[in-house]
Amino acid sequence: MATGDETFSYDHMKELKEFDNSKIGVKGLSESGITTIPVFFIQPPETLSDLKSSSTCTEIPLIDLSNVNSDLHRPKIVEQISEAARTWGFFQVINHGVPVLALDEIIVGIKAFHEQPTEVRGKQYVREEGRGVMYASNNDLYRSKAASWYDSLQVWMAPEPAKVEDIPAVCRREVVEWDMHAKKVATTVMELLSQGLGLEPGKFDELGFSDTRLFMGHCYPYCPQPDLTVGIKSHTDYGLLTVLLQNQVHGLQVKHGDGWVNVKPLREGLIINIGDSLQIISNGEYKSVEHRVLANSSKESRISVVEFFQVDKRNESCSYGPLPELLSPEKPAIYRNFTMREFQENFYSKEIDSKSLVEKLKL
Template sequence: MELLCNAPPHASVPERYIFPPEKRAAMELDGVDGPDDGVTLPVVDLHRAALSGDEGLRQRVAAEIVRAGKEFGFFQVVNHGVDKDLVRGFRDAAAEFFTMPAEKKLPYCSNDQSKPFRLATSTTYDRGETRYWLDYLKLQCHPVSDELVQLWPNEPTSFRPRLTEFSEAVHELAQTLMRLIAEGLGLSAGFFAGDFSGGETQMNVNYYPPCPDPRLTLGLLPHCDRHLLTVLSQGDVAGLQARHNGRWLLVRPVPGAFVINFGHQMEIITNGALASVEHRAVTNSAVTRMSVATLIMPKMECRIGPAPEMVDEATNRAKFREFVFSEFMEAYYTASASREDVLESFMIHEN
């Protein structure tokens, strides 16, 4: 497997990574700034007090999250309770993994999506022959067990303990966010607990080496997430873009923040109130960028459809049919992660 992280710096972009002009990101300043008209994502202060007994503050934070979600589908959170040293510890360990000699990483290279830990490059989705400018780790990260940890690499030596700590802390943050989202929508606090969020939590660690000409490439294809909720550590290097009002909005890094976005399952369960928004990654020529996305998944046998509380037969009929999550996963891969194509399979059309 030909990994970017194994190759010496490229003087020019290899032909297989060059996208046709109509698919490129129209970037300025080496792919770091884009046509976002100065719009920035909302930053929600979780106020650790909101997680305790201050009911009024909790309600205000919940309402702010839902308001941000309805407008953008993305927001950032600060004062979230995940220690910055814990975040830095895992990010450093993951970055060290990518920079290890090629022969040490070779045993983990695989395109077999059933593996609970694997290293690969470009993308598994078929959008043509052009390759995306990234390497990535895909791994199962929660619930943590001795058997699971043994599947993770033992080099660097810090990888296993740092991933365990990071996974546990981010999982707790995700549970907090789902409770606040539920309350902000007028649902019971535990609405998203159980099967909706009880699947095996996945993690994508995306590694984007410097690209000699970011104008020609993309780091990650435009897509929407297939699951319920994403908690992303994007570090201090910009590159994530989200669709907003028909244009691409650069998600500018906020120190210590996590970026939160909704997956297709959240859109379907809330009957469109909280939409899954298309996003992509662009490259830059100056520095390596690495993002760590934790993906909260339903159980494969979970039945999903619009929550009765989010449907009104007179004014807001159900927009989606009920299905089993495993059926959605199959449709998602068949549609190569295309938002329109995958949702078309589950939408209810009025006669």
């Protein structure tokens, strides 16, 4: 006869492995019609209480890039973008040059991938971070205190691109094309951010700031208990810059001051945010900011397409830190340099979190 302790015993790692080995992801759980979520998705009390903190009605800065190549208008755009990067760490750009068709196609392609039958998706389910193509639920599944309610398709685009034939056929063309569009937008934004620091427009490009690119197609399916978990927990991005496209299902929130701001999906808009590495390299001028995604209470899946930009990860001993041009006796370095090895070890040693690299490097 079982004692009370045995009845309530819970093997966290065993449950995680069973879920991971099932290869169905949260999309499969959602499609199965469950009404309660597995225990390992339930977030700690401090996370859940913070979710209830009221979000403000403010909106992140919106920047129109239509006149970015005009000598007359460009200085104003530089001012707007650098101000947004200093005070918000997040902004949305419109008239960025990416055709509407390309925006629609990548969302449709990623949605089609995640909506394939469970057994089809399951054949591609693999947990192998750092290279090639990976489809799995929660990058940090085995490192986090509680899992989040999302699945991801991950494709390395540079410096060692995944084999094109390894990208799922249902979204292969769209992913390859999106990488080209995202890189173009990121290059433009980096030029403006560089000018905003008083540097030459091509400075970030010269430093190889888009030499490492990671594409991710997230799916946040319907969650039957959205008040007990999150889509993605609060974190900052580790890289330099992130380009994000989302469908029309709400959920993204950005920390601003003491509150959370809902980021409304804007058709044809692209969201840009500053990563920890750029905060360090800009010597704290530009800020990486916490953001999160709420668990999806809508029957329609939330789809987001993310491209992360980082310095070349191949040379592990290469060192990065505050740019010498930005330092002076009045403005000394507030961070020490870091190597790519240190960057990688910091990322892969724990769950996604907020500013751990920034805090570690503070002088």
